[in-house]
Amino acid sequence: DTEVTQTPKHLVMGMTNKKSLKCEQHMGHRAMYWYKQKAKKPPELMFVYSYEKLSINESVPSRFSPECPNSSLLNLHLHALQPEDSALYLCASSVTSGSSEQFFGPGTRLTVL
Amino acid sequence: RKEVEQDPGPFNVPEGATVAFNCTYSNSASQSFFWYRQDCRKEPKLLMSVYSSGNEDGRFTAQLNRASQYISLLIRDSKLSDSATYLCVVNTFADYKLSFGAGTTVTVRA
Numbered sequence: 483d484t485e486v487t488q489t490p491k492h493l494v495m496g497m498t499n500k501k502s503l504k505c506e507q508h509m510g511h512r513a514m515y516w517y518k519q520k521a522k523k524p525p526e527l528m529f530v531y532s533y534e535k536l537s538i539n540e541s542v543p544s545r546f547s548p549e550c551p552n553s554s555l556l557n558l559h560l561h562a563l564q565p566e567d568s569a570l571y572l573c574a575s576s577v578t579s580g581s582s583e584q585f586f587g588p589g590t591r592l593t594v595l
Numbered sequence: 596r597k598e599v600e601q602d603p604g605p606f607n608v609p610e611g612a613t614v615a616f617n618c619t620y621s622n623s624a625s626q627s628f629f630w631y632r633q634d635c636r637k638e639p640k641l642l643m644s645v646y647s648s649g650n651e652d653g654r655f656t657a658q659l660n661r662a663s664q665y666i667s668l669l670i671r672d673s674k675l676s677d678s679a680t681y682l683c684v685v686n687t688f689a690d691y692k693l694s695f696g697a698g699t700t701v702t703v704r705a
Binding site for chain 2: 523524525527530538570572582583584585586587588589591
């Protein structure tokens with residue numbers, strides 16, 4: 483299995499909703515990442531998990547809360563989002579956080595109303 | 596100054612043509628270099644790593660010039676399926692973060 487999967491593919495939520503994005507990989511990678519990508523822009527790093535521990539938080543607002551239940555799973559919990567948070571949320575993984583080749587999931591396209 | 600800069604294009608080329616574009620990076624400590632390809636509304640996919648001696652993968656050739664701090668990608672015999680945005684990606688190892696360029700859009704026309 484050489485892929486990163488993400489669910490859901492699309493999500494529409496109101497500003498008062500709580501939702502979660504899920505990411506899974508079975509490549510034995512020990513580093514996992516969340517990125518946010520707006521249209522016609524490159525991906526922006528949000529969080530890095532290394533060996534299930536949060537190692538980088540790029541000053542992301544607390545309405546985004548990451549969680550790494552185990553080495554294969556990565557969640558992003560969403561609460562009280564703003565319309566400007568609408569974007570494509572990409573999960574990626576790599577062998578370790580020092581290993582540069584990252585493999586991306588298909589993303590969750592999020593719309594906040 | 597942005598860490599990684601690319602000509603956004605678009606490069607509009609006919610099928611069969613050769614197209615080449617560059618990317619410059621600002622951190623001289625950068626260690627790893629990549630080209631990713633991203634199709635519209637899809638995730639980025641690794642196209643190729645870029646090695647110091649330059650490397651080729653089929654119709655794609657990547658070069659690295661450390662002295663001038665740029666990398667390049669050349670696509671020979673362009674196919675319609677090569678139409679995509681090509682992201683230049685650089686890693687310094689110091690903080691395990693990838694720095695992405697804004698992407699170069701290539702459109703191959705029949």
